[in-house]
Amino acid sequence: MTRRDPEGRRQAIIDAAGRVIAREGVGGLTHRKAAAEAGVPLGATTYYFTGLSELITAAFEDTAGASRELLAALGEALAASADPPAELARRTRAYLAEPERFRTANELYLAAAHRPELRPLARLWTDGLTDVLTPYAGAARARTIAVFLDGVLLRTLITGTPPDEPPLADALTALMRR
């Protein structure tokens, strides 16, 4: 690690930014905090990222990979399940019950409300989720369910408590029924 490793350094800064965002929110991210968290001098963060919003965008892009995997796993699980709404409810709850693991992605998604430059990235999640749900509910209802899950996310962030599974399954069943 003593060798020069620009790529690894850049990634280390992005990872550090993600941890800071998880801890203090997007608004709490600064060049200095990211640098301290990554264990690099302040100059390094401004060298690799022209402005702060570029670092935020990079952190968001970094979560997109994890989101894609999550959606792929969800798609497979739904296909294999005899009761897709219940399976979706189960996985949604599991997702939201691990705040520390997905907090970065959630914070960034929420931040898109204030930062138009993050909107295209937010759409990646939004549209991906809709696509996964379409086979089970049709395109229109799939969009609706994705909106509903946005609400579940927001409510979880506001109350600090993940949703109960039964009402979740009930709602998803109602929305998936054609």
Added chain:
Amino acid sequence: MTRRDPEGRRQAIIDAAGRVIAREGVGGLTHRKAAAEAGVPLGATTYYFTGLSELITAAFEDTAGASRELLAALGEALAASADPPAELARRTRAYLAEPERFRTANELYLAAAHRPELRPLARLWTDGLTDVLTPYAGAARARTIAVFLDGVLLRTLITGTPPDEPPLADALTALMRR
């Protein structure tokens, strides 16, 4: 207005804070911006509000009154309507189509995700909406619909576009059916 009017001055600062929040978000609110917007010296904002979070809380409390009126109007409209889900969809869309009018309340509601001290105030809206919906959907489904409407709000803030009414009415009808 040349007379001394502490009460009015305090209220003027709160109103100014609301406008700043609507324009730049809760994170963009500072003592100085609120003072400039209200046309009072910086010292005035620190005289009436010990800390910044106290000013934010006051601004949020100020929107609670408007929210109560909105919920009361919604309750009456639903009671008088032959098609409550459609009526709810219509009013939800109308609400979200006026971003400048409700932006302050929405920003503050969203900010509760990061500021635990705002959570009790957020619950006022959440619980009030659930109560209004309970007669038409039962307690459990009313909670679910309130969560769904949170999602509609978040999605509107992220995309910058209010929802279409037909899919909204479709979703609400499905969720209200017992």
Added chain:
DNA sequence: TCCGTACTAGTACGAACGTACAGGAATGCC
């Protein structure tokens, strides 16, 4: 081996911030 390029690190600057405070002005009470 040399040299241009890419990287590193520390520092500096101006701006904005929260907050405190000291002193002046108006008000209400006796």
Added chain:
DNA sequence: GGCATTCCTGTACGTTCGTACTAGTACGGA
């Protein structure tokens, strides 16, 4: 009229921030 209280205002302090910049260091191709 005198006085305590409340209200008002301007300024100052210390902190943190984004960003820029300079000088130095490792690397990789000629």
